[in-house]
Amino acid sequence: MGATDHEVLAAVLRIADGALQVLAWQRALEPDRGRWALPGGRLGADEDVETSVLRQLAEKVDLREVAHVEQLGVFSDPARVPGTRTVATAFLGLVPTDADPAVPADTAWRPLSARDTAFDHGLIVAAARDRLRAKLSYTNLGFAMAPREFTISALRELYVAALGHAVSATNLQRVLTRRGVLEPTGALAPPGPAGGRPAAVFRFTDRTLRVTDAFAVLKPPGEHGRGAVP
Template sequence: MTGNGRDELDTPQENGQAASPTCTASEHAELSAHEALAVVLQIRDGELCVLLWRRALPPCEGAWALPGGRLGRGENLGASIRRQLAQKVDVRDLSHLEQLETRSDPGRVPGRRALATAYLGLVPADVDPVVPEDTGWHPAAQLPSMAFDHASIVRSGRRRLRAKLSYTNVGYALAPPEFTMSELSGYYRAALGHDVAATNLRRVLLRRGQIQETGRSVPSGRSGGRPAALFRFRDRSLEITDAFAVLRPPT
């Protein structure tokens, strides 16, 4: 860990991301804002993606950033981030939203002192939000140059998701209401960043009581074979099912 509490490798250069040329350090200023930001993740075409938008105003004009903004009068943080996601990037179909962390580095935003509380939001794979032209989905493992400390916040969101997939049922927030085990293992593979065998995942999640068979199946393809059984999560709200579990890469 470094003196500011960040991992030593948690830098744009170490993660293959170029530093933004339009953002520079500045003199520390008095606190001027408390912002709510959102790391919105979704599995798209087999890849974990994050929703970003281009900043229209300085500082860091034109740089990719996390959606969000200042709290409105009378708003709490949760209400603020839901409002801003709906109004600014037209995202309302969140299957899960939780507070991630607060950033308070005095120099994180050039020219002014701004606190930021980040949220982790998940969108199920069967939803395709229509987003504005200045907004887009980007592979979470290959981030573009981003404003401020937002790339580091994305990486924190990825770590939180990986951890919670190990000991909770948060996979429900990535998956559609019904799925085959092959599909679900693909979602876990994309989120965890390593291979996940469908048979092993089925055994683990059934033992933990997270999923159940629906009694339905999808027809077999042209090559024949047994129809694939459809499953669903027993509960589509967050539950801790194995407090000490870790889903590790295959050895």
């Protein structure tokens, strides 16, 4: 029984111009020449997949810009790539909207709707988007998309872009503050050219993943409307 190769792949997402984008590079060689592939590469002998994906990303984008990375799963269809059998461990990565890391010449931020993806990488991007959407609603994952400090309306635009549906600024603010996810910095942002009341500036209280709405039902007795369990 032959050994298989193992690669790690990262769907690194960010929001720009009101839409989700994914980091990809254009293949210069066959197979799938001209199509766009996710960053990644072979798993090294002395690293686990988490270490490996961080190492590989460091070659494409400054690691300090990546706010969050998590495993999505294994993609292992024997025909997923031509040539040597290769199993992939896929990751979701998130870069804040205000970070604009330098990327290599063959690499670009592309809309999620693009179809000319290499191999099965379109499946991985779809899984990444679904994971992001799900976790935005029951964790503090917004911290990984947002700048350090922001106004509620700016945050609202990020949630709209990520979730793909309307979000009320009023309720977004209330939900996130009630859960202790957001806190005001005390500063005010100057109004735009059209005027208007200056917006309060907020930040996320944590910048690591936290589940804020643990399980909806069947909580242990006595935990009535308590929400998260730390």
